[in-house]
Amino acid sequence: MSPRFLAPLSVLSLALALGACEKPQAPPAPPRPAMVVQPQPAGAASESFPGEVRARYEPELAFRIGGKVTQRLVEVGERVKKDQPLAELDPQDVRLQLDASRAQVAAAEANLQLAKAERERYQRLLDRQMVSRSQYDSAHNGFLSAEARLRQIRAEFNVANNQAGYAVLRAPQDGVIASRRFDVGQVVSAGQTLFSLAVDGEREVAINLPEHAFERFRIGQPIEVELWSQPGQRYPAHIRELSPAADAQSRTFPARVAFDVGTVPAELGQSARVFASTGAAQALAVPLSALSAENGAPFVWRVDPQTATLKRTPVRIGAYGETLVPVLEGLQASDWVVAAGVQVLREGQQIRPVDRDNRAIKLAAKE
Template identity: 70%
Template sequence: MFRHALSVALPASLIALLAACGNGESTEVAVRPAMVVQPQLSAELMDAYPGEVRARLEPELAFRIGGKVAKRLVEVGERVKKDQPLAELDPQDVRLQLEAMRAQVAAAEANLQTVRAERERYKTLLARNLVSRSQYDNTENLYRAGEARLKQVRAEFNVANNQAGYAVLRASDNGVVARRMVEVGQVVAAGQTVFTLAADGEREVLISLPEQAFERFKVGQEVAVELWSQPDQRFPGRIREMSPAADPQSRTFAARVAFSAGDTPAELGQSARVFIAHNGEVPLAVPLSALSAEQGQPYVWVVDPADSSLKRRLVRIGAFGDKTVPVLEGLDASDWVVAAGVQVLREGQRVRPVDRDNRTVQLAAKE
């Protein structure tokens, strides 16, 4: 009996001791961090094609006249501004041609002054009946021919002046020099590509589509893009352009994929993968570590953006993949799901959402 009383009294004394240590004040439960992710398109039901981030506009820059390259002013990878000089041709020939045309303009102006004076003199003599009408008409024709000749040589001078300016190749837009195809001392023809410029602005992913499955793809088709620098995030995109002819060596069709969002952090030359659905709608997927089950019913923990509290969300899943599981029903792409430590969570618990690098996440739906 004494032992029973002691066993009852001992827990009571411990409770009293703990209450005394706390001075009667309730201890506030600390908000624990929770790694969260947003559902992504399931890779198990999609084909992946490697690609490279390119500029949407890639003009090939060339001289408008032929000649010998005298200077190369930029290198590959260098950022340039619009109208910045990139290369120069040997200007000697175009300068000589310009001087020759300038001399022809001076000769035509002198000739016009002579025939104008002759016409005025014959006009006065005709009024006094000292010359025939045919003689006056002849001087009139010479004057008109002199005017036409001056217009012609002035136009030719303007062409020669423009060609002198064409000896300097300038950037057509702001951007980055992507390729260089000539060296100093090389003789180039008019229109021969010298530089390829990756213009600032929109970025795209260049991929190659297989010949045997080409009919499955179409312009405007929705895809998902994953950058190698951000492997845990996929960006929505669409096929913007498809080549009508296959490459003669690889027998693949080039296609360009545009990002749907304008602020996608894609840089020139980055490697990427483009995921294209087989057929129909592709379900969302979450990491395997985000999934729990109770009495055979799978569920995930979803964070409420209003107060960062947890809510249990029942889901219907598909076949398990290596790292993810497709969610057929129960989730939206804008939901934030706890991806780790789900076995110690409870309904209504408040958490501090963080990403894989332990950075605080601002809960917001994807655009």
């Protein structure tokens, strides 16, 4: 064969071989389904804080004198009545003090009788002009001094007598022993807290407000309380007490919430949740799962209703709620955002919008 025909033939064979090796192009992947929602009105969003049911009054109980504890008569959680003994101190020292005071009273009474008799004798001698007026005045002043001394000793005896009674710690009111902070045999000082008593009567909820939420609350602000034992049932309440200083360890602000209704089936120690409105300035809210962030900047994936493609949209948010987060800026009520799986999405990606039941959604229509 002629060489001039071999070159074109070789080129043609090589082209056919390369064409046979090329793989056919795969068809483009269909748009992935993504659950989308529209922002909710602010009225549906609220902040919630965990709390604990406590007594309205919780006095701390302590001995009025120091000593060694010899008996503990109640345990934590036990219900007590007014004036019921709770603990006792070793009474030996206070009894000795009482005996000493009693002896001093007897001595002062005898001294007063002697001073009285001395004054009366000088009075008779003065009437007979057998002693001078100054001698009588000295005897009279001795009587007055003995009388004042007796009053002083009797007051000290009353104090010692009261201290003897202080050796027994008694409940000031009906209630439940909430805590104990001592053991038998321990030497305690006067005023050292031994028990805390949850007084019968009003109940309220103790909560702790974080620093970022503190400024939105005030005393008397209406809120709602839901008891853990009664889900779905909310009771009207208000903030009764709000600490102006943060706790040194938790950096939260303690607050007390009082019920507005008279009878609430709330028991001591029950868990509760306090709900508060997020405020009028918070126009919209989205699910927590719709929110993502990069370098500390929060954003959501907003869906273009015409092309069903994604656009990263920065937002400014408020305080997190239990299931929702308020969006202060960046979204409108007519927008659609992806509510799940946001960590695997990318800018410009096309999706197939579905609702929570995996049903297709027409983005042009409002949900």
